[in-house]
Amino acid sequence: MLKVDHLSIEIGGKQIVDKSSFFVPRGKITSIIGESGSGKSMTVSALLGILPPGAKATGKAVFNGKNLIAVSDKEMGEIRKAHLFTIFQDAANSFNSSVKMRHQLYEFSGRRTGDSSQQFQMKMKAILDELGLSAEIVEQYPFELSGGMLQRCMIACALYVEPDLLIADEPTSALDMVLQQEFIGLLKRLNEKQGTTILLITHDLDIVAEAAHEMIVMRQGEVVETGNVMTVFERPEHPYTRRLLESRF
Ligand SMILES: Nc1ncnc2c1ncn2[C@@H]1O[C@H](COP(=O)(O)OP(=O)(O)O)[C@@H](O)[C@H]1O
Numbered sequence: 001m002l003k004v005d006h007l008s009i010e011i012g013g014k015q016i017v018d019k020s021s022f023f024v025p026r027g028k029i030t031s032i033i034g035e036s037g038s039g040k041s042m043t044v045s046a047l048l049g050i051l052p053p054g055a056k057a058t059g060k061a062v063f064n065g066k067n068l069i070a071v072s073d074k075e076m077g078e079i080r081k082a083h084l085f086t087i088f089q090d091a092a093n094s095f096n097s098s099v100k101m102r103h104q105l106y107e108f109s110g111r112r113t114g115d116s117s118q119q120f121q122m123k124m125k126a127i128l129d130e131l132g133l134s135a136e137i138v139e140q141y142p143f144e145l146s147g148g149m150l151q152r153c154m155i156a157c158a159l160y161v162e163p164d165l166l167i168a169d170e171p172t173s174a175l176d177m178v179l180q181q182e183f184i185g186l187l188k189r190l191n192e193k194q195g196t197t198i199l200l201i202t203h204d205l206d207i208v209a210e211a212a213h214e215m216i217v218m219r220q221g222e223v224v225e226t227g228n229v230m231t232v233f234e235r236p237e238h239p240y241t242r243r244l245l246e247s248r249f
Pocket residue numbers: 011016034035036037038039040041042043052
């Protein structure tokens with residue numbers, strides 16, 4: 001599905017990510033785990049073509065036969081619209097606070113799939129219902145909703161568009177434990193029911209244990225270990241992974 005090969009990112013002469021290689025298999029949940037500052041978000045930014053000005057990425061990230069690192073902005077826009085969906089840590093920032101949810105949910109879902117606003121309303125209502133969200137939230141503004149509700153709205157859009165690949169960068173870090181559990185449950189459901197491939201970025205090993213099939217361990221810009229979650233938890237090979245697992249209890 002996605003094969004990253006020797007991806008390096010440099011910002012102002014500083015090596016942020018160093019020859020990182022990993023594979024995200026179709027139909028699975030793959031986690032990138034690493035402490036804060038290890039280069040997880042910059043990796044995601046490189047994949048999406050949204051690196052900060054002055055940053056330079058080299059290497060390859062092949063998705064559906066295209067190298068995401070080398071495509072034009074226009075092509076990236078088309079790939080994102082047709083195949084990718086992203087959820088970031090702070091859902092509030094993903095929404096425009098002065099626009100009613102109806103329009104924004106449509107932009108993130110029905111507009112992408114080419115549905116009329118009538119089709120959108122019916123389909124979205126059913127999804128919101130399933131997620132335990134009142135259909136009335138479409139008449140509200142983002143600031144009237146909690147962080148947990150906004151993240152659930154993002155999942156509603158992902159359920160709607162059924163992307164090939166969902167990239168979620170620390171989606172639960174701003175949520176409390178209960179909402180975090182609930183959100184992880186929704187991600188798993190998306191994966192199980194729709195077969196959505198998920199790349200889940202986190203600094204929390206409990207989330208990896210709870211949700212992921214495959215894992216990628218990053219440390220200071222380098223991928224130090226990759227593998228099946230159960231295998232890595234039972235037999236970590238890299239000393240850093242071992243330390244990380246030991247610090248869990
Ligand atoms: N806009 C930026 N300009 C320069 N350096 C940055 C910028 N954003 C992040 N960095 C640096 O890149 C490194 C990796 O950051 P990031 O990918 O956000 O880490 P993570 O998501 O794993 O916490 C950090 O050392 C950080 O200081």
